[in-house]
Amino acid sequence: xxxxxxxxxxxxxxxxxxxxxxxxxxxxxxxxxxxxxxxxxxxxxxxxxxxxxxxxxxxxxxxxxxxxxxxxxxxxxxxxxxxxxxxxxxxxxxxxxxxxxxxxxxxxxxxxxxxxxxxxxxxxxxxxxxxxxxxxxxxxxxxxxxxxxxxxxxxxxxxxxxxxxxxxxxxxxxxxxxxxxxxxxxxxxxxxxxxxxxxxxxxxxxxxxxxxxxxxxxxxxxxxxxxxxxxxxxxxxxxxxxxxxxxxxxxxxxxxxxxxxxxxxxxxxxxxxxxxxxxxxxxxxxxxxxxxxxxxxxxxxxxxxxxxxxxxxxxxxxxxxxxxxxxxxxxxxxxxxxxxxxxxxxxxxxxxx
Amino acid sequence: xxxxxxxxxxxxxxxxxxxxxxxxxxxxxxxxxxxxxxxxxxxxxxxxxxxxxxxxxxxxxxxxxxxxxxxxxxxxxxxxxxxxxxxxxxxxxxxxxxxxxxxxxxxxxxxxxxxxxxxxxxxxxxxxxxxxxxxxxxxxxxxxxxxxxxxxxxxxxxxxxxxxxxxxxxxxxxxxxxxxxxxxxxxxxxxxxxxxxxxxxxxxxxxxxxxxxxxxxxxxxxxxxxxxxxxxxxxxxxxxxxxxxxxxxxxxxxxxxxxxxxxxxxxxxxxxxxxxxxx
Numbered sequence: 046x047x048x049x050x051x052x053x054x055x056x057x058x059x060x061x062x063x064x065x066x067x068x069x070x071x072x073x074x075x076x077x078x079x080x081x082x083x084x085x086x087x088x089x090x091x092x093x094x095x096x097x098x099x100x101x102x103x104x105x106x107x108x109x110x111x112x113x114x115x116x117x118x119x120x121x122x123x124x125x126x127x128x129x130x131x132x133x134x135x136x137x138x139x140x141x142x143x144x145x146x147x148x149x150x151x152x153x154x155x156x157x158x159x160x161x162x163x164x165x166x167x168x169x170x171x172x173x174x175x176x177x178x179x180x181x182x183x184x185x186x187x188x189x190x191x192x193x194x195x196x197x198x199x200x201x202x203x204x205x206x207x208x209x210x211x212x213x214x215x216x217x218x219x220x221x222x223x224x225x226x227x228x229x230x231x232x233x234x235x236x237x238x239x240x241x242x243x244x245x246x247x248x249x250x251x252x253x254x255x256x257x258x259x260x261x262x263x264x265x266x267x268x269x270x271x272x273x274x275x276x277x278x279x280x281x282x283x284x285x286x287x288x289x290x291x292x293x294x295x296x297x298x299x300x301x302x303x304x305x306x307x308x309x310x311x312x313x314x315x316x317x318x319x320x321x322x323x324x325x326x327x328x329x330x331x332x333x334x335x336x337x338x339x340x341x342x343x344x345x346x347x348x349x350x351x352x353x354x355x356x357x358x359x360x361x362x363x364x365x366x367x368x369x370x371x372x373x374x375x376x377x378x379x380x381x382x383x384x385x386x387x388x389x390x391x392x393x394x395x396x397x398x
Numbered sequence: 399x400x401x402x403x404x405x406x407x408x409x410x411x412x413x414x415x416x417x418x419x420x421x422x423x424x425x426x427x428x429x430x431x432x433x434x435x436x437x438x439x440x441x442x443x444x445x446x447x448x449x450x451x452x453x454x455x456x457x458x459x460x461x462x463x464x465x466x467x468x469x470x471x472x473x474x475x476x477x478x479x480x481x482x483x484x485x486x487x488x489x490x491x492x493x494x495x496x497x498x499x500x501x502x503x504x505x506x507x508x509x510x511x512x513x514x515x516x517x518x519x520x521x522x523x524x525x526x527x528x529x530x531x532x533x534x535x536x537x538x539x540x541x542x543x544x545x546x547x548x549x550x551x552x553x554x555x556x557x558x559x560x561x562x563x564x565x566x567x568x569x570x571x572x573x574x575x576x577x578x579x580x581x582x583x584x585x586x587x588x589x590x591x592x593x594x595x596x597x598x599x600x601x602x603x604x605x606x607x608x609x610x611x612x613x614x615x616x617x618x619x620x621x622x623x624x625x626x627x628x629x630x631x632x633x634x635x636x637x638x639x640x641x642x643x644x645x646x647x648x649x650x651x652x653x654x655x656x657x658x659x660x661x662x663x664x665x666x667x668x669x670x671x672x673x674x675x676x677x
Contacts, residue, residue, distance in 0.1 A: 150488070276506040283498055285488045289481050293448045294554070295474030295502035340488035 064344055071351035075130070075358075082126040082358045083118055087370040090114055099123070125255040127264060128319070129361040130354040132252070133326060135267040135316050137353025139309040140327025141334075141346055142274055145281040146305045147199070149213055153327030154191075154313040157217035160324070161224035162194025163187040163310075163317035164247045168228045172235040184262055188314030194220060195310045225322075249376030250321035252361050259319060266315045270308055271350055277305070278342040285340065323376050325383030326353060332390055399426045400462065401558050401586045402447065402477070407456035409442050409610075416442045417610045419456065424558070429580075429587040431597040431618075434607030435631060440590040441562055443607070447588075448473055448560070460558065474502035477558040478551035480544065482566055492538070492546050493531040496521055499553030521552035525579060541572025548579060561589040565596060594622055594631075598646045606630060619646050628653065 084095050098118040140153040147157075154160045167187040181189075198220055202213030225248065232243045274281075280301050283291035291298045334349045357375075360382065364373040402424040409417040417439040424430045432440045445451045446458050449465055458465045460476045468476075478499070499521065500514040522528045525545040535543060544564055551559055561580065565573035573593075577600045580587060591597045597604055598618040606614040606621055608630050614621045619637070627635040627648070638647040 145488075279498070279501050279504065279506075282490075282494070283501060285490075286495070286498070287481070289445070289448075289450050289479065290498075292450050292470060293474060293477070293479030293481070293560070294498055295469075295471035297470040335488070339494075340490050341494050 064347070067338070067344075068347055068351065071348065071355065075351055075355050078355050078358045078362075079126050079130065082129065082362045083122040085362060086117075086122065086365045088117060090118060094118070120257070124257050124260050125252050125361065126358055128255040128260045129252050129358045131260070131264045131267045132316050132320050132323065133330075133353040133355070133357025133360075134271065134350045135263070135312045135353075136323065136326040136357075137330040137334075137349040138267075138271055138274060138346065139312050141331040141342070141349045142281065142305050142309050143327070144331055145285050145342065146302055146309075147202075147213055148285060148287070150332065151214050151328070152217075153325075153331075154309070154317075155221070155322065155324040155327060156214060157198050158194045158220035158224060159191045159198070159217075159310060159313045160317050160322045161221040161228070162197075163191040163314040164322050165224040165228045165231070166190025166193075166314075167318040168231050168243075168247055172231055172237065184315045184318045187318035188311050190224075191310040191314035191317070192307065194224065195306050199306070245374055246321045248322060249374035250323035250379075251372070251374055252320055253372065254319060263315050263319055266312055270312045273308060274305070275346055277301070278346055281305075281342040281346070282340075321376070323357075323379055325379045325387070326357060329383045329387050329390075330356060332387070336390060336393070400424070401426055401428075401460070402588060403457075403459045403462075404443065404446070405457045405459075407443065407446060407453045407458060409439070409446060409451055410454050411442075411451070415610060417446075417453075417607075420607075420610075420612045422605055422612060422615075424586060424588050426557075427584065427586055429589070429600065429602050431601030431604045432588065432590045432607065433592070433594060433597050433604055438607040439610040440607050444560055444562055444588065444590055447477055447558075448479060471502050474554065474556065476556050477560055478554040478556045480547045480551050480559070480561045480564050482563055489534040489536055491531065492522070492527060492533050492535060492549075493518060495535055495546055496531075496549045496553050499550035499555075502554060502556075517553045517555065518549075521549040524552055524583075525549040539572070540567050541569070541575060544568065544572070544576050545579065548576070548583075552583065557586055559583070559585045559587045561587065563590050563592060565591070565593065594627070594635075594648050598622060598648060599643075622646075622648060 080092055080095060083099075084090050084092050094114050095118055098115050102115075102119050136154065139159075143152040143154065143157065143159075144150055146152075164187075166189055167183050170181070170183045170186045198213065198217045201216035201220075202209065204212070228247050229244050232240055232247070237243050280291070280296045283294045283296045284298060284301070288298045330353045331345065331349050334345050334352055338344045338348055357379075360378045361375055363378050364375050367373055367378075400423055402422075404420055404422040407417060407420045407422075408415065420439075420443055422430075422432075422443070432443065434440050442451060446453050447460070447465065449470065452466070460468065460473065465473055496518050497510060497514070500510065500517060504510070504514070519528065519531075522531055525548050527542065527545055527549060530538065530542065535546065538546065548564075559580070564576055564580070568576065573596070577596060580589070581600055589601065591601075601618060603616060604614075604618050604621045605612050606626065613630065614626055622635070624635045624637070627633060627650075632653055634651045634653055636649045636651075638649050639645070640647045
């Protein structure tokens with residue numbers, strides 16, 4: 046009896062230790078990547094100065110405040126890096142949860158048309174002014190658009206209450222085209238003097254709008270969303286096994302599915318309203334993480350959140366330095382980096398079966 | 399004591415009646431079988447227990463409590479399900495799947511503790527899959543996958559066990575193995591089965607469903623009479639005694655061709671051909 050009770054907790058503890066080990070390492074990488082994201086760009090600032098400025102700002106010193114470095118580090122790049130982290134974490138989280146909720150490894154807010162739905166409503170609000178939509182702020186209408194797209198895709202993707210993975214993805218991709226087309230139409234009909242650039246923003250996304258004043262809502266929503274969904278990892282595991290399995294294991298699947306879809310729509314809507322449509326993060330990051338740590342959401346969810354944040358900070362940094370002083374739209378880089386990565390994963394998975 | 403009681407249960411799906419006014423009882427430590435032709439509503443009846451579908455009339459009670467008054471988690475603490483082969487694109491390990499059996503006993507903030515881990519390991523040992531615990535579920539054979547689900551039900555530690563055609567797609571060895579395993583668990587069991595011989599040898603009592611109605615119930619030898627089998631399944635059946643086990647054995651033969659009834663359009667194709675040739 047003795048050796049048995051000894052052995053059992055060790056295996057458990059070992060698993061928990063590995064997860065916490067990986068999470069701590071990723072946190073360190075996240076902070077380092079954030080520092081690089083703030084230090085590099087059209088103008089490079091050495092890491093010491095970056096640390097100085099942030100130190101002064103946080104602790105109320107006055108040494109650098111008002112200078113050029115302070116302006117770049119604190120007012121331009123820090124909010125931008127924070128937003129990149131929130132968007133990357135949020136999209137990776139939304140992708141992971143959607144894939145489990147609709148039991149389809151191809152799901153992500155972009156593929157399912159959720160991003161495009163949010164983009165459509167956000168562009169209408171911005172183009173015609175909030176007054177056109179009962180004075181609601183952009184993030185609220187974008188959330189409504191995301192929710193509308195989610196409900197439409199789920200309705201079109203099922204037949205008799207059962208989801209067919211193919212129908213779901215086809216419905217999502219088709220609606221995505223529809224909403225994107227409508228978004229472009231709305232912008233071209235508008236009086237926007239910089240139409241082409243605006244369309245590009247909704248198609249490819251940009252973190253260029255980040256300011257201290259507008260990152261509070263998306264960051265809060267992502268943090269709260271992460272907190273809520275990280276408590277639902279067992280339910281996500283059970284849902285992957287099918288509705289019957291999940292119900293018989295004590296998870297009220299129908300109610301949970303709605304909760305997850307509303308919370309992911311909210312996150313997608315709020316993020317898309319500020320940064321446009323950024324593709325591939327929600328699709329690739331969850332897969333990448335699953336291949337490395339297995340399908341257990343207790344591990345996948347926290348790791349995907351961190352990897353998503355790191356990935357998007359890195360991608361945004363690339364966007365700013367590749368054709369500096371001009372900026373690439375971030376969607377170009379996520380797609381150009383994400384597509385080959387995804388295809389490689391697909392081939393690898395194919396070889397296994 | 400009655401573990402499970404269905405009283406006057408009717409189920410409709412999309413307005414179509416699937417199950418009509420069914421009564422069914424499973425007593426403590428009983429093994430009850432549910433048989434009937436394809437589409438007779440066996441699985442639907444089973445699904446009402448864990449509320450995958452809610453009846454439009456009647457009452458489903460676990461240990462005397464209406465399932466609609468219980469939370470999903472409370473239901474899962476009283477009834478575990480072994481469904482048909484899991485289909486998933488996500489590569490869970492055997493241990494991951496079995497560990498989910500502990501979910502009804504864990505809150506969102508609870509970690510999987512040593513007690514849970516013990517329960518999982520014991521369940522895996524019980525179905526003889528301890529060495530497979532780190533294998534991915536997709537790499538297992540059909541019989542092994544079913545045993546994983548039985549292990550999950552053992553870990554779930556609920557008094558009632560529901561099985562939905564557990565021997566489907568299994569070869570004869572794996573099927574007998576699985577039924578023998580379930581018998582040795584000595585749990586209260588409600589099992590949907592296709593094979594009447596399996597039903598006869600592994601169940602204490604049987605219910606027969608036809609077109610959504612319970613048409614017979616009782617000990618296998620009484621229920622599976624040649625008359626009933628001919629009526630429900632449309633085959634001839636003879637009762638034999640198994641030469642080594644002494645159990646009831648049903649031997650089947652096709653029904654003799656029915657006399658064609660010219661009044662109905664329901665004439666077998668062969669008969670139609672004959673009459674045409676005759677003209």
